[in-house]
Amino acid sequence: MNNVKMTVNGKAVSRDVPDTTLLSEFLREDLRLTGTHVGCDTSQCGACVVHVDGRAVKSCTTLAASLDGADVTTIEGIANGGDLHPMQAAFNTHHGLQCGFCTPGMIMSGIDMVNRFQADGKDLTEEAIREELEGNICRCTGYHNIVKAIEDAAGTMADMAKAAE
Amino acid sequence: MYETKYHKAASVQDAVAALSGASEGAVLAGGQTLLPTMKQHLASPSDLVDVRGIAGMQGVTVGDGTITIGAATRHADVAGNADVKAHIPGLAALAGGIGDPAVRSMGTIGGSVANNDPAADYPAAVLGLGATVVTDRREIAADDFFEGMFSTALDDGEIITAIRFPVPTRAAYAKFPNPASRYAMVGVFVAETGGNVRVAVTGAGEDGVFRHDGMESALASDFSVASAAGATTSQEGVLNDMHASAAYRAHLVNVMAERAVSKAG
Incomplete structure (x- = not known):
């Protein structure tokens, strides 16, 4: 057992976790944050993507014990009260989902790629989005609308970043 | 686990x-x-x-x-x-x-x-x-x-x-990723450092990464896409599995070497 203290979606949490507990299990089973999905459990599908210290990672391929002191954000932590995050709103507008199972990972990866490209001052083109989605699989194959949603949200997030300056 | x-x-x-x-x-x-x-x-x-x-x-x-x-x-x-x-x-x-x-x-x-x-x-x-x-x-x-x-x-x-x-004079890597895993089906790294050329191949060898002697000699005498294309890649010791045959991988070694040389400039 390891005592792990983390900040999850802005709240401090402290739990004793076995050495083998994955972050995905910790979030879903200990914290009951079941928005993070486990699709393949073999690091391929990206349904389990969350942000750890500002970076998108596969929570099924990360040990909870290794994250003492980490700041974790899940799909439950991105909306501002009743206001959806622009990435969530864009997935809604563009119907960027069919069955919805991959959506939490798609949205967390989408936010991460927009943040990274904006930080580097690079244009997030449609081609770049498709390349960046390499680790997120949609088995309904709804990629066209997912790409459109991320492209749209990138614009909204850029406008919001400018307005905040 | x-x-x-x-x-x-x-x-x-x-x-x-x-x-x-x-x-x-x-x-x-x-x-x-x-x-x-x-x-x-x-x-x-x-x-x-x-x-x-x-x-x-x-x-x-x-x-x-x-x-x-x-x-x-x-x-x-x-x-x-x-x-x-x-x-x-x-x-x-x-x-x-x-x-x-x-x-x-x-x-x-x-x-x-x-x-x-x-x-x-x-x-x-x-x-x-x-x-x-x-x-x-x-x-x-x-x-x-x-x-x-x-x-x-x-x-x-x-x-x-x-x-x-x-730090090399010039160097580049080109890979043909397996479409499912994104691991290299074949990846070739070419580097020229102080007049010395090295070529390393991943994804293709039964014993893992290896240096391609023939390709190194060809590029040492002429660092060009044509040299990379013309070097002979043996199929001996090249992986042969469900993803690609040895012949296909050996062919890809030259193609990836050409792309790497082209990128290295």
Whole structure:
């Protein structure tokens, strides 16, 4: 057992976790944050993507014990009260989902790629989005609308970043 | 996964002590291969020694004609590092093409090199650039480091602390990724350093990464796409599996070498 203290979606949490507990299990089973999905459990599908210290990672391929002191954000932590995050709103507008199972990972990866490209001052083109989605699989194959949603949200997030300056 | 004991090492000495005290210890350097392997019960280390918290094993240092990368530096950080991009852009591009973005934000250079997966990208850069693998106890030349599929010159309990790359005159990497796994079906790293040409091939060899002598001679006399195309690649010792035949992989070696030479300029 390891005592792990983390900040999850802005709240401090402290739990004793076995050495083998994955972050995905910790979030879903200990914290009951079941928005993070486990699709393949073999690091391929990206349904389990969350942000750890500002970076998108596969929570099924990360040990909870290794994250003492980490700041974790899940799909439950991105909306501002009743206001959806622009990435969530864009997935809604563009119907960027069919069955919805991959959506939490798609949205967390989408936010991460927009943040990274904006930080580097690079244009997030449609081609770049498709390349960046390499680790997120949609088995309904709804990629066209997912790409459109991320492209749209990138614009909204850029406008919001400018307005905040 | 089977039971294991997690340790967070604060220093290299700490990590070495934890490994030597374990019945079957393993270094947790990023876990992007090790954890899936443990989940499939293909590995069952008694102890996991996490080296990511060791300050001296992070980041990039520029030396006299060298770039040294701490073993616990993540792929995304190598890909985005200004010094790596300025001095060995082919290495930054290689790091930026490993796996997918989430894997690149966890996986580390030391983990990849120590694992020596026959289809991993980094071994091609380490061997192609003629880098030096720095461990807690010695320095190992790339030519002596890779000893076959998933096998290296590392002793039990020996930890890679950094990789030191000589800055080349020109270098580049091209890979044909397996469409499902994104591992290299074939990846070729070409480098010219001080008039000396090295060519390392990953993904194709039954014994893991290897140097392509014929291609090196061809490029040493004329560093051109035509030379890369004209070099002979033997099918002997080339992997033949469900993903690609030996003949297809051998052909890809030349095609990837042409692309790498073209990128290297």
